[in-house]
Every structure is written in structure tokens, then in C-alpha cells.
Amino acid sequence: MTHSEENYLKAIFHIGKGGANEISTNAIAEQMETKPSSVTDMMKKLSEKNLVNYKKYKGVSLTAIGKSMALSIIRKHRLWEVFLVEKLDFSWDEVHDVAEQLEHIESEKLIDKLDKLLDYPKYDPHGDPIPDKNGNFKVMDKKLLSELSVNDKGICVGVKDSSSQFLKFLDKNKIALGDIIEVIDKEDFDGSFQLKINANSFNVSSQIASNLYVQITE
Amino acid sequence: MTHSEENYLKAIFHIGKGGANEISTNAIAEQMETKPSSVTDMMKKLSEKNLVNYKKYKGVSLTAIGKSMALSIIRKHRLWEVFLVEKLDFSWDEVHDVAEQLEHIESEKLIDKLDKLLDYPKYDPHGDPIPDKNGNFKVMDKKLLSELSVNDKGICVGVKDSSSQFLKFLDKNKIALGDIIEVIDKEDFDGSFQLKINANSFNVSSQIASNLYVQITE
DNA sequence: ATTTAAATTTAGACAAACCTAAAACTTTAT
């Protein structure tokens, strides 16, 4: 498996949200920042290797093997992100690009040992679940903050947008995973939220609210 | 810089033992397990980038920039080897292949943080020196065990051959870096050595003796 | 000093991963 092949599998998995949906050529091209014609070439190759189901003009989906490979790469990506944050003191907005490289290192032993060193983490620094060796992970029952109603209370457990910009914004405003968030009020006019985060009052725009995941506690 | 370009620079550095020697095309081809014609192609490219001095039929040498890049890759390789042994409990015969991959990860910050995590090690698990950020390292004053005379005494500080076979042989015979070695006798007939290693008597062939580095203590 | 052998370079080809432009297919709108 080449790096490129791995990246395509990962892209298909992410676009399809792990399901068996049919993914369009254009969607993959966009995600990969490449051209549709390049995607077609690659789909033929991955199909030849039985990693995707591909029928001309009909889109692609991952085969069981393709899916398990995608999950293995995602596992590596997220474990490395944890490593960078926990062991090397990277901040959560700096880890993604390095993990994009590290995820392609081939060594079963390496990743097992890393998993152990990190004490078998279940989530990465952005709240995304880390598949185990067999590709299994439990999806957390979480909602976007924007879906909550007034008086709902929950724990901040993840980010939808994990761009450096957004993460730095959260840092600046001292919002972090694990924080307790209560919806005090919703502003109909602009969709902004009045919150209490760890006992401090806060107002966030609807854009922010629709990129934060919370687990409702009551 | 591509992985391949990095590997060529490293190969030239290793063949030339860090000096400014003129390296032959064939030597590089052998080291890289590739064909001389491929080497020629690459030398043209590296020359174009001012990383090597290349004149047709006259061999190549690293430029100052090429050398500092080679050293940076070697630094990464060896730091990763230390990490694998110290933090992930790899044994010294398992680290090289993984380090060959990890050495190409591009992130200045990553390698600085790794260096810190490992507490700025000076030597890798095989006794090879780790260049600092500026490419500086002190060469240990060491000799091959085979060069010692009867009654010479020293500390085992490195291996010349760091193949898995040799390292496993040393493990099996409980010979490790840091051991104190004394030459009790040399056998003229087959060049074998009668040793005392950590108070235990030992006989090793000349092949073994010419692949172990020791630092003479008296 | 030639001839022979070895080392090195050139010429031409190939696979991987990408591209642009044009053709073919599907979907949407009239």
C-alpha cells in the first residue's frame, strides 16, 4: 500500500462517515485536493486490489478489507495525535499535520507499543474515537451544542471542525474538552448561545455552537 | 526533499564516513541496493540542487548543505532508535527498519521535543553518536576489540556491524554496551580472543572481535 | 602503447501519481 492509496481509503471512509454509502468522484477529489480524473485512475487501481467497489459512473464504496485498512490508518493517526499531545507537549491544534505523516509508518509492533505507552486511549485530542486493533470503537452519544435547548447541560466532548483556527479560538476562550456547559439562553435573532462554562458566563455564535460536541448529562 | 533524495545523501555520508571523500557511483548503487544508472540520474539532480559536487566519471562528494542535511536525517534516525528502545521497549535489533521510515518525518518541532523527552541522548542504542541540532557530535575515542592487545581492558561502547543477526548473537551471549571487557589471550592460529566480560570468561572469534568497539580504560 | 576489463553514463522504457482537455454519461430543467 502506498501513502496515496492509504490517503484515498481514509478519504472515502471519512466522506461516507464509516458507512457503506456510495461516494462520488467529485467528493473524493475535493477531500483529497486533487482532480476528478486522478480519482478515477486511483479508483480503478483500488478496485483492482479489491479495496473498493467501483462501477463506472456509479460511485465507490469501501469493501470490508478497504474499510479495515482505513480504520487501521485512522487508528494510527489518532494514536499519534495522542502521543504528540500527551508525551511531547504539542497543543491540539499542532498535531494533525504531523500525524498525517506518522499514520503511514508501517509497523504493527510500533503501534501496539505506542498504544500501550499511552495506556490504550479511547479518544484522540479532538474527541474522535480511536479504533482498537480490530477496528472496533464505540461511538459516543454526543450532540452538537447547537442542537441543545435552554437549560440543557452537558460535557464538552469533541469538536466537529478541528482546524487550527477553531482550536486556537477555543484555547483563547478557555474552552476545552471536559468542560461543563449549560445553555442559559438561545438568541433567536442570530442563533447565538448564552452559556455557562465551568461557572463562567459566555456568549458564543451559532457557528461556534455548531462545531462543538457535547454529551448531555441531564 | 523526497525520501529517495534523503536516502542518497545519507548513503553518501555513510560511505564517505562523514569526510569529503569522492564517492564512486558503484559504491552508492551497492549501498542503496539500486543500479549505477539510477545513481547517475540522482547525482545529476542532487548536483542541480547543490547538495553534492558531481563531475562526470569523477565521483561525488557532499556539499556543506548536503552534509548538514545528511546529518539531520541521521540525527532523526538515531533519536527515533533511542525512543523505540527507551520508551517502547523495542530491542536494539528491531529498531533500524522502523527508524528508516521515521527518519523521513518532517517536523523540526517533533524532533526537538523528542530529543527533550529522551533527555538529549548522545548515543543511539548501537553506540553511534547522535548529532545535535547543528550537526555537531563528538567522535568517541574507540577501537575495535580486534585491535586490542593481551591485558588491554576497556568498556564495550558500540558495534560495527549492527545487523539483527549480530545483535541477537550478542544478546544470546549476554554481551551488551557498557560491559567491561578484558583481553586475557589472543590465539594466533585463528585470531580468536579469550576475554573476561563482566568477570565471566569468554571466547570469541576474530569475526566477532572485529565488530565490537571498545573504549580502552587503561 | 595497445588491448582488455571495469566503471560510468546515456538512451529509451516503465509504473505511480498526478495533470489538462475532450468525450461520454447522468441529471436537471424546460
Place this chain on the structure above:
DNA sequence: ATAAAGTTTTAGGTTTGTCTAAATTTAAAT
């Protein structure tokens, strides 16, 4: 139902890094 628009594929190229086979240069041997 047909035309227009959008999507996807094909055709033909490019770059990187490799290869084989042939030509060239250098080194060794007679």
C-alpha cells in the same frame, strides 16, 4: 422529451524514480 448543465471517464502528457541495454570513459594488463 429534448436540451442544457453537471459529473465522470478517457486520452494523452508530465515528473519522479527506477530499470535494461548500449555507448562512452577510465583503469588495468599485457
